[in-house]
Amino acid sequence: MAVQRTLSIIKPDAVGKNVIGDIIRRFEENGLSVIGTRMTHLSAEQAGRFYAVHKERPFYQDLCDFMSSGPILAMALEGKNAVALNRQLMGATNPKEAEAGTIRADHADSIDANAVHGSDSQENAAIEISFFFADLDLHSRG
Numbered sequence: 496m497a498v499q500r501t502l503s504i505i506k507p508d509a510v511g512k513n514v515i516g517d518i519i520r521r522f523e524e525n526g527l528s529v530i531g532t533r534m535t536h537l538s539a540e541q542a543g544r545f546y547a548v549h550k551e552r553p554f555y556q557d558l559c560d561f562m563s564s565g566p567i568l569a570m571a572l573e574g575k576n577a578v579a580l581n582r583q584l585m586g587a588t589n590p591k592e593a594e595a596g597t598i599r600a601d602h603a604d605s606i607d608a609n610a611v612h613g614s615d616s617q618e619n620a621a622i623e624i625s626f627f628f629a630d631l632d633l634h635s636r637g
């Protein structure tokens with residue numbers, strides 16, 4: 496399995512619940528390394544640019560409002576099969592469908608306030624990581 500990078504965002508709901516440490520622990524215990532972190536509070540315009548791929552979806556405005564409602568923690572993660580592994584640890588987008596023991600099953604309240612975001616492909620991971628980080632901000636463990 497190839498070493499990959501992926502983007503994780505701890506969303507405003509999970510930051511508000513003070514479970515940043517619990518979420519990072521799950522990544523580290525499952526073989527992912529945090530190689531970059533940035534805490535920020537997106538404007539609605541920045542959230543809209545990040546989620547531009549969903550522009551035509553009916554939930555776009557609510558998504559942008561929610562993602563700009565409070566601070567988030569963006570992280571670049573690295574490890575074997577990182578894109579799929581992160582998605583497995585997150586669980587399904589809708590927490591009602593998320594497998595027991597996943598981050599969303601344990602911490603998410605709704606499909607909007609669903610605790611975390613993770614890149615869905617290596618191509619999107621590269622785009623999403625570059626939205627938040629310059630190369631100099633990323634520290635691979637090799």
Ligand code: CMP
Binds near residue numbers: 558
């Ligand atoms: P995320 O992985 O951050 O990607 C887009 C987000 O849109 C998703 O998580 C959800 O929080 C939100 N969303 C709201 N409604 C839907 C929906 N019907 N399908 C997919 N995503 C949705």
